[in-house]
Amino acid sequence: MSEVILKCDRLTMRFGGLTAVRDFSIEIKEHMIFGLIGPNGAGKTTAFNMITGNLKPTEGRIYFYGQDITGLKPYKIVSLGMARTFQNIRLFSNLSVLENVLTGFHHKLKYNLIDAILRTPRFYKYENQMKEEGMALLESVRLADKANFRASELPYGERRKVEIARALATGPKLLLLDEPAAGMNPQETLDLMYFIQEIKDKFNLTIFLIEHDMKFVMNLCETIAVLDHGVKIAEGKPEEIRTNPDVIKAYLGDINA
Ligand SMILES: Nc1ncnc2c1ncn2[C@@H]1O[C@H](COP(=O)(O)OP(=O)(O)OP(=O)(O)O)[C@@H](O)[C@H]1O
Ligand SMILES: [Mg+2]
Missing domain, CATH: 3.40.50.300 (P-loop containing nucleotide triphosphate hydrolases)
Structure with missing residues (x-):
């Protein structure tokens, strides 16, 4: 059951x-x-x-x-x-497709503000790890080739998929x-x-x-x-x-x- x-x-x-x-x-x-x-x-x-x-x-x-x-x-x-998408797509239109997906990892950031300001090795380690995970998610929604496009440049159907990829990033x-x-x-x-x-x-x-x-x-x-x-x-x-x-x-x- x-x-x-x-x-x-x-x-x-x-x-x-x-x-x-x-x-x-x-x-x-x-x-x-x-x-x-x-x-x-x-x-x-x-x-x-x-x-x-x-x-x-x-x-x-x-x-x-x-x-x-x-x-x-x-x-x-x-x-x-639990993750969701919205009836009216909510993406950061000026951010890239990859950056939009990365915002989904926000709640599980493993470095703190000091790491980010001082750009410690810990910061770079997790930053790179997240980018890799973000790219893997974009692969699975078949948008990896558009990772660096601005979200606003994508046609409607693809923007929906970016929103889904961001939701998936939250696990x-x-x-x-x-x-x-x-x-x-x-x-x-x-x-x-x-x-x-x-x-x-x-x-x-x-x-x-x-x-x-x-x-x-x-x-x-x-x-x-x-x-x-x-x-x-x-x-x-x-x-x-x-x-x-x-x-x-x-x-x-x-x-x-
Ligand atoms: N924040 C709010 N304040 C006041 N009324 C609201 C609010 N949100 C929704 N409503 C009202 O509640 C009712 C249900 O709206 P809802 O958006 O949940 O419908 P829906 O089934 O999703 O419709 P649609 O298929 O058009 O998306 C509507 O009358 C709507 O105007
Ligand atoms: Mg509705």
């Missing part, structure tokens, strides 16, 4: 009078690819923001490998082994991807599907993703949860979700039309 890596227990997020997410509960087992779908404004990103510590839930608890992480700061949650066990295929053409989307499967196996990951592209979600995810107006209206295997009348009414009807 595989272990539950993430458990959300009745998460609720209220913004003033608006309840963006209400009583959201899920359990994700290790090594799964778990999908979260639903119409615009359903509360999907808000759910991610609570899980990753970007928002403190109004109610409910979040457990990561059984540990209660509710309300912990994002960097703390990253250090426990996650659980990777959350918020609409990874957004803005991609059908070929790029197909490539991304294989890519996600590949990094999942290579880095031994569990993946939790939000996506509007149904072909992508249905082909990639083993289990899918559906949010509508902040409420989980269904959860199940792709085939169960595809044929669920409530889901068709709330979401898939529009998409398939």
Whole structure:
């Protein structure tokens, strides 16, 4: 039996009078690819923001490998082994592709400020080691040849991969991807599907993703949860979700039309 890596227990997020997410509960087992779908404004990103510590839930608890992480700061949650990408790509556009990936190593720096200022041997040792690790990550996302490009020079699909490489640099066990295929053409989307499967196996990951592209979600995810107006209206295997009348009414009807 595989272990539950993430458990959300009745998460609720209220913004003033608006309840963006209400009583959201899920359990994700290790090594799964778990999908979260639903119409615009359903509360999907808000759910991610609570899980990753970007928002403190109004109610409910979040457990990561059984540990209660509710309300912990994002960097703390990253250090426990959870990483994410954002719906709107967040890269340092003036930094190189490699430098962007290196920012992912930030929390595990093994030299201190004095080492950095005095440029001690210890500083150079770890600096070089990190560059090597960063290049290895870029190899695995097939962007090593663009390591010295500025992030802003890359096309959209490749910027998404840089963001994923940076997330991988933090050494996650659980990777959350918020609409990874957004803005991609059908070929790029197909490539991304294989890519996600590949990094999942290579880095031994569990993946939790939000996506509007149904072909992508249905082909990639083993289990899918559906949010509508902040409420989980269904959860199940792709085939169960595809044929669920409530889901068709709330979401898939529009998409398939
Ligand atoms: N920080 C915030 N303050 C106030 N309201 C917010 C905040 N973040 C999200 N909301 C609101 O919460 C609701 C859910 O938003 P959310 O971004 O989670 O939806 P979503 O399912 O990710 O939608 P999309 O598919 O468009 O990305 C929306 O009505 C949104 O306007
Ligand atoms: Mg969103």
